[in-house]
Amino acid sequence: MFPFLGFGLGLRNKHFKEILATTPKVDWFEAITENYLGLSDTSASDSIEELLKIRQNYPICLHGVSLSIGSADALNANYLKKWKSLIDIIEPEWVSDHLCWTGVLTKNSHDLLPLPYTKEAIANTVTKIKQVQDFLGRRILMENVSSYVEASFSEMNEAEFLAEVCNQADCGILLDLNNIFVSSYNHGFDPETYLDKIPWQRVGQVHLAGPTDKGSHMIDTHDQPVREETWKLYQSMLRRYKPITTMIEWDDKIPPLTELIGHLDVARRFVNQGVVLAP
Amino acid sequence: MLLKDWQNIFYQELQNRNLERSKSFISEELKNNITETRSFTKESRMQVYAYAFWARQVDSLLDDYPVLLVILGKKAFKDLLKDYIYYYPSTNYTLAELGRNLSKFMQDENMPKELCDLATFEWHLFELEYFKVEARPTATDIEKGDCYLKASVRVLQSDFPVINMYEEEKVLPAKMQSVVIVNNGTIEYYEVEPEAAVIIKAIQSGASFEDAILAAGDLSPEKVQEYFQDFMESGFFTSEPLATR
Numbered sequence A: 001m002f003p004f005l006g007f008g009l010g011l012r013n014k015h016f017k018e019i020l021a022t023t024p025k026v027d028w029f030e031a032i033t034e035n036y037l038g039l040s041d042t043s044a045s046d047s048i049e050e051l052l053k054i055r056q057n058y059p060i061c062l063h064g065v066s067l068s069i070g071s072a073d074a075l076n077a078n079y080l081k082k083w084k085s086l087i088d089i090i091e092p093e094w095v096s097d098h099l100c101w102t103g104v105l106t107k108n109s110h111d112l113l114p115l116p117y118t119k120e121a122i123a124n125t126v127t128k129i130k131q132v133q134d135f136l137g138r139r140i141l142m143e144n145v146s147s148y149v150e151a152s153f154s155e156m157n158e159a160e161f162l163a164e165v166c167n168q169a170d171c172g173i174l175l176d177l178n179n180i181f182v183s184s185y186n187h188g189f190d191p192e193t194y195l196d197k198i199p200w201q202r203v204g205q206v207h208l209a210g211p212t213d214k215g216s217h218m219i220d221t222h223d224q225p226v227r228e229e230t231w232k233l234y235q236s237m238l239r240r241y242k243p244i245t246t247m248i249e250w251d252d253k254i255p256p257l258t259e260l261i262g263h264l265d266v267a268r269r270f271v272n273q274g275v276v277l278a279p
Numbered sequence B: 001m002l003l004k005d006w007q008n009i010f011y012q013e014l015q016n017r018n019l020e021r022s023k024s025f026i027s028e029e030l031k032n033n034i035t036e037t038r039s040f041t042k043e044s045r046m047q048v049y050a051y052a053f054w055a056r057q058v059d060s061l062l063d064d065y066p067v068l069l070v071i072l073g074k075k076a077f078k079d080l081l082k083d084y085i086y087y088y089p090s091t092n093y094t095l096a097e098l099g100r101n102l103s104k105f106m107q108d109e110n111m112p113k114e115l116c117d118l119a120t121f122e123w124h125l126f127e128l129e130y131f132k133v134e135a136r137p138t139a140t141d142i143e144k145g146d147c148y149l150k151a152s153v154r155v156l157q158s159d160f161p162v163i164n165m166y167e168e169e170k171v172l173p174a175k176m177q178s179v180v181i182v183n184n185g186t187i188e189y190y191e192v193e194p195e196a197a198v199i200i201k202a203i204q205s206g207a208s209f210e211d212a213i214l215a216a217g218d219l220s221p222e223k224v225q226e227y228f229q230d231f232m233e234s235g236f237f238t239s240e241p242l243a244t245r
């Protein structure tokens, strides 16, 4: 469904100049959609020109945070229009967002909030994904989020919900292994049973990241190295399926580019040699 | 529970919990519909979301208004921002829009006029970063009549010296100041004469150059020429009509 792009990084402002100047050994970059949509009353901002420069040397995927696909509200037409224009300019390999909701009654929390895993939520989300895919004329990928709260009236577990939504909507999956680890820790389930439910042929991309350990729970902060438990899930994934396009997300206390590439090389080695090496 | 009810009570809980508020539940209905484990209670679970909700938005606004932050101090400014976010909740897909109504909220709260104007000034400096740099007109463009006010021009007429307050990071005594802010690749601001500000504002509201000049009162042809030369040199005009930008 989705080609193997290799090993990528999240594109962050801090590294822009260095990437342009040195063309580092990264196979592709993931850019945050909202960083290029401008304000509600502006057209394409100049940051798009910068992204296009990177695009000359690297494949780009667009990753959004504001689609709010699981909201009870209707989709935001202005957001969809701006997203589509950006896609037309950047021509990304694919586009993704999160299987969650970010707001309701037109208000935005700017956070990735948990859905109840119910048939009603499946129906709502599937309808919306289909609308988005029809509008964009392409298949999108939905990412599993980290969560801290679960609805007690859920009718299935998260992995079953994710699989059912993506199968019914015929969309791709962006599987975040760190998010699976964080949620499994916070809610006390076995992450391997999560992987058991995944329709692997739909998974186009994998996210890796490091959370903050609060003892009683994990917070998805993207400011730490990938944890041992998450690398184990990565190996488990490789045993279950073939190599999948992989990237590391690092959004806070961002290390130098060379260090990030070192972390990425761990994944690369798992795939190429099946050897475990420290970054 | 229906999806929309879950989302409504969840969002309400976030909005009603402040950063330093107690960790106890506000909505019993939400509390009765979520799970917990022994080590990670319902209260602390919801607090993770509440903290992220408030911290992300407040931090974003602190970055957008660096001088107001200095003048009001972190504690007072954060309190103001929390009230603002409560009364003007974000309705946009981007956090960049969040600060758009801060000055208006400060006016609603009867805060000193000079601080409201400084907020407006800082908002314009911030929002104009998002605009495309529009090409300046060449002599040929001007001859052909291809000369328009840039979309990235903002006019602020204040009873206070906002530019000086911004640069010196302090409140200053009243003194009228008219300011034009523009994106010329970097964000630039210029103090202009009040009549010049009237002309720019009139063009911005759709008046022809001729009508805009008339709106500014009885100006000599030399004065008008001087203003327009200044406007050109300061990069207020572009050869790109609005529709193509």
Ligand SMILES: [Fe+2]
Pocket: A143, A176, A179, A207, A249
């Ligand atoms: Fe992720």
